[in-house]
Amino acid sequence: MTMPLSWDIIHEGAAGVAPGAWVRLDGHPVFPDPGEASDTFLLTQQPACCAAHGGWHADMVVEVHADTPLDWRGGPVRVRGRWELLADDPAGWRYRIRAAEVAPLAEPRAAWAIGRRNVLGLAAFAGLGAMAGLAGCAAQAADETRDAGKEPAIPPWLSAQSTVDIHSHAGHVSLGRRTVPLPFTALAAPMREGAMHVVCLAIVTDSSADHVVTSPSGRRRIVAYREPAPGEMSSRGEAGFQRLTDLAARQGLRVVKTAEELRAACRDGPSVIVSAEGADFLEGDLARLDDAYQRHGLRHLQLTHYRVNELGDIQTAPPVHQGLTDFGAAVIQRCNELGIVVDVAHGTYALVQRAAQVTRRPLVLSHTSLSQHPGRYSRAISPEHARLVADTGGVIGVWPVASIYPTLADMAQGMRSMADLVGVAHVGLGTDMLGLLSPSVLDSYRKLPLLARALRDAGFSEQEAGAILGGNYARVYAESMKA
Numbered sequence: 097m098t099m100p101l102s103w104d105i106i107h108e109g110a111a112g113v114a115p116g117a118w119v120r121l122d123g124h125p126v127f128p129d130p131g132e133a134s135d136t137f138l139l140t141q142q143p144a145c146c147a148a149h150g151g152w153h154a155d156m157v158v159e160v161h162a163d164t165p166l167d168w169r170g171g172p173v174r175v176r177g178r179w180e181l182l183a184d185d186p187a188g189w190r191y192r193i194r195a196a197e198v199a200p201l202a203e204p205r206a207a208w209a210i211g212r213r214n215v216l217g218l219a220a221f222a223g224l225g226a227m228a229g230l231a232g233c234a235a236q237a238a239d240e241t242r243d244a245g246k247e248p249a250i251p252p253w254l255s256a257q258s259t260v261d262i263h264s265h266a267g268h269v270s271l272g273r274r275t276v277p278l279p280f281t282a283l284a285a286p287m288r289e290g291a292m293h294v295v296c297l298a299i300v301t302d303s304s305a306d307h308v309v310t311s312p313s314g315r316r317r318i319v320a321y322r323e324p325a326p327g328e329m330s331s332r333g334e335a336g337f338q339r340l341t342d343l344a345a346r347q348g349l350r351v352v353k354t355a356e357e358l359r360a361a362c363r364d365g366p367s368v369i370v371s372a373e374g375a376d377f378l379e380g381d382l383a384r385l386d387d388a389y390q391r392h393g394l395r396h397l398q399l400t401h402y403r404v405n406e407l408g409d410i411q412t413a414p415p416v417h418q419g420l421t422d423f424g425a426a427v428i429q430r431c432n433e434l435g436i437v438v439d440v441a442h443g444t445y446a447l448v449q450r451a452a453q454v455t456r457r458p459l460v461l462s463h464t465s466l467s468q469h470p471g472r473y474s475r476a477i478s479p480e481h482a483r484l485v486a487d488t489g490g491v492i493g494v495w496p497v498a499s500i501y502p503t504l505a506d507m508a509q510g511m512r513s514m515a516d517l518v519g520v521a522h523v524g525l526g527t528d529m530l531g532l533l534s535p536s537v538l539d540s541y542r543k544l545p546l547l548a549r550a551l552r553d554a555g556f557s558e559q560e561a562g563a564i565l566g567g568n569y570a571r572v573y574a575e576s577m578k579a
Contacts, residue, residue: 098176103141104308106158108273110181110191119179119193121158122201124172133165139175139193161194172201248545250291253558258293258361259544259566262396262493263371263441263462263526266541267343270300270531271336273307284347287366292541293566294352294361295529296396296462297343298371299336301329302403308533316533317412317473320403324376330384333377337370337392344368353393355574369573370394373531374401374442380423382430389434395573397431398439398462399424400447408447412473419446425454432456435577440485441493441526442475448484458489458572463526465500466514476500479517486518489575491568493526496538504537508550511564520560524569 099113101121113119123139139158159182160175177196182189267283287295305328306320344351350367352358361367370393378384388394399407399420407424409415420428420443428451431438438455440448441462451459467476477492485492494511501507514523525547527538538547544565551561 099179102310106191107156110179113179115179115181117179118176120174120176121193122172122174123158125160125166125198135162135165136160137162137166139173157189157191159189159192160196160198161192162196162198166198174199174201248543248549250545251548251558253562254291254545254548254565255362257562257567258358258570259291260294260296260358260369260524260569261292261527261529261541262296262460262491262524262569263373263398263439263495263531264295264297264529265300265373265531266295266297266527266529267347268530269297269336269340269343271303271332271339272300273303277339280343280346282347283343284349284366286541290541290544292366292544294358294367294369295541296371297340297368298373298396298398298531299333299340300373300401300531301332301336302374302376302401302405304328304332306402318402318533319413324403327379329376330379330381333372333384333388336372336377337388337394340368340370341392351393353395355570355577358570358573369396369437371396371398371439373398374403374405375399375407375427376401376403376405378406378427380406382423382426385427385430385436386434389436394436396437396439396460397427398441399427399451400442402442409444410442411444411475412442415444415446419444420450420454425450428454429456432576437573437576445478445481445484448481452484452488455488457576457578458491459485460491460493460524460569460572461485462493462524463495463528464492465494465497465510466517482514482518482522486522489522489572491522491524491572492518493524495526495528495532496536497532498535498537501537504543504547504550505553507537508547508554508556511551512554512556515556515560515564520556520563521568521571523564525565 098118098120101119121139123141126138126140127134137160139160175193175196175198177193180192180194182192268278268281271277305322305324306318308316309319310316350364352361352367352369372394375397400410402410402412404410404413404416406421407427408420409417428438432455437460438457439460439462440451441464465476466482467474467478470476470478482492492514494514496507501510511523548561548565551564
């Protein structure tokens, strides 16, 4: 019997995989010498640009010993063989599949779908022999594969105002589920080269209490599986905000705290708005909101994430509170007073209904897509749901999920559908960069000019496209900053 493995199992330590068991794993092969066939190679979740730009952490890669030499350059493969745990391996690896049979993967998307984390740009390792050439240049791996002459031109109108991604985890800012967070990856450089001026960079605290599950139909989603210990979420919030601060300092990212700073970002350089995806770190204590505002510069707060927390119900789990709680309402009111954008992404329709009644400022729903009939536990929203947000004067961020929008042209049409429903003034861009469970059609900020072109091709004027790519959020941000 062959055990199918996912990259989530690998990332979490593969504790349940018995040595000697027959296993199957999909991924991308990386060879020690690109010009020669080899019966030994590395398997990764996502492709490297070349063997010299790997830099993987040891638990993010599997060494494969195949039955026969392989020279495969055509994309992902399926590997079947016997599982081994390695100890004191001279190259530093922890996992191996030996006696491996290797075959091309019939559906290339499957290699992306089996795990959520991006394994490129991780910490370099110490290795010996030919495999040692895979180390180094890790954080810049994906960045250096471009042909400079093929970079999309930035239209003048795109640089004339501050562009904004209203939801992102770029740079690997999130703590994640690992004991040791992933190393930072480049954020400032791709922002600068793609004319992305401001990113709402979100910390996440509840990931220590949730995990990824796969339904019998193959659908993958994130669910909470335990209640956090007292103090756990607040401690993770503190660590998350500090990590965001460190990332900004290391890469020279400005931290936006005022409407004037947001407007000036198009000339001042890559900037971030300190955000939190889920107010779990409050642990029911409103004073922690003031503390995050004062000490950490929090200016954008998403009320819920993948836990039904103290603020209300979520789209991806059965309701408990029947919408927004009284504490959730108090948080919205305090955000209005302090000058913090309120984000209702992940919240149920009932939560958004009450939030719209409570708020004195426009709401944001930062990352979603429109559906006439959203399914159970779907993150899509109905037209009625969208109108609730728009009627507050708010903005709805359309996200680049490839299973919904296979191309940037399709994504632009998705923005067109949203604009046709609620008006151009209420549509924005929320990439959920490095936070998606599935592939993204906008996986680098260098592609922003391509999306800008797609918006123009979809019939938006330069002014309308500029509003979608930042102007609308800038308006909401300025309204939220008013005393």
